[in-house]
Amino acid sequence: MFIRDSWYAVAWDFEIKHAPFARTVCGEPIVFYRQMNGGLSAFEDCCPHRLLPLSMGCLQGDHLICKYHGLQFDERGQCVWVPGQEGVRKDMAIRLYPVAEKHRFVWVWIGDPSLADEGKIPDLRWCSDPNWVFEGSTYPVKCNYLLLIDNLMDLSHETYVHPSSIGQHEIAEAPIKATADEDSVTVTRWMFNLDPPPFWSANLRSQEKCDRWQICRFSLPANVMIDVGVAPTGTGAPEGDRSKGVTGIVVNLMTPETETSTWYHWGMSRNFQTDDHGLTFRIRDGQAAVFAEDTQILEAQQRNIICHSDRHLHNLKIDAGGVYARRIIERQLERQESRAYPIDTTR
Numbered sequence: 001m002f003i004r005d006s007w008y009a010v011a012w013d014f015e016i017k018h019a020p021f022a023r024t025v026c027g028e029p030i031v032f033y034r035q036m037n038g039g040l041s042a043f044e045d046c047c048p049h050r051l052l053p054l055s056m057g058c059l060q061g062d063h064l065i066c067k068y069h070g071l072q073f074d075e076r077g078q079c080v081w082v083p084g085q086e087g088v089r090k091d092m093a094i095r096l097y098p099v100a101e102k103h104r105f106v107w108v109w110i111g112d113p114s115l116a117d118e119g120k121i122p123d124l125r126w127c128s129d130p131n132w133v134f135e136g137s138t139y140p141v142k143c144n145y146l147l148l149i150d151n152l153m154d155l156s157h158e159t160y161v162h163p164s165s166i167g168q169h170e171i172a173e174a175p176i177k178a179t180a181d182e183d184s185v186t187v188t189r190w191m192f193n194l195d196p197p198p199f200w201s202a203n204l205r206s207q208e209k210c211d212r213w214q215i216c217r218f219s220l221p222a223n224v225m226i227d228v229g230v231a232p233t234g235t236g237a238p239e240g241d242r243s244k245g246v247t248g249i250v251v252n253l254m255t256p257e258t259e260t261s262t263w264y265h266w267g268m269s270r271n272f273q274t275d276d277h278g279l280t281f282r283i284r285d286g287q288a289a290v291f292a293e294d295t296q297i298l299e300a301q302q303r304n305i306i307c308h309s310d311r312h313l314h315n316l317k318i319d320a321g322g323v324y325a326r327r328i329i330e331r332q333l334e335r336q337e338s339r340a341y342p343i344d345t346t347r
């Protein structure tokens, strides 16, 4: 079960070219391509004739040609040519998905197409604001998307999973404050007067004592933005003045593929040293190494969850953010279920 009537990030904008691009989102195989005029098409990845994935085909202009017997579909999913016969039957159309491009990503709407509203695409202004620099990548991770949410809403794991880059023992020791509303969760952690870990001392260009913050925000369907940074101790960051520090927004968009696999789109946006392109890619490579460490943990965890299906997860204080996020997701899924099977009150 996945949350429907939502936009999911499919790929980075540069990844969808004038060629079929296959991606399964929430269990639905979809083929994407960029039209000659730069617009986007998205259809179910299944030819209505003999059900071959259309992503195996090719483009002729803006028409998608099936690899098996050559049926042609226009950019609206309408079949416009069938080999060996005159005319085209109406039921030869393929299902169209609402698709949009915003904040450096291509998004697809999973659910009722009549509800698709581009205004509901998550607010990722740091990814497209000219005053910020954003770069990242995508990892296919063989785990359920909820394990990624747990991981990102509990950064105490940094101490043990990422000891050589961003981890330090103060993280596991610092108390967190977790709050939730109807559809979002915030976990806040402040650490005071500590030595900056290697990643942050390099960006702060100083090894003096600092205050460090991590503010994780979950929002539906499966997005986690983490406001992170450090500032020299005593310069007012806890009170709201970060001008002497460095701030980044770690963007995490989890797109479920199946129950046990996820397209994990990640990146970091920053508003310091924005004209240093080398730094942009050093940060991206550093993050890639950090998230590869997470991926290893999460895939091993998923394998064990499958192998011990009779066991359940235990929740500790550190898990508060993930627990709240899971509750919000469960509530949304229950609402979704009740909409799909409305109770007949006339009987």
Ligand code: FES
Binding pocket: 047, 048, 049, 050, 051, 052, 066, 067, 068, 069, 070, 071
């Ligand atoms: S399966 Fe696509 S044209 Fe036959």
Ligand SMILES: [Fe+2]
Binding pocket: 151, 157, 158, 161, 162, 290, 291, 294
């Ligand atoms: Fe991590």
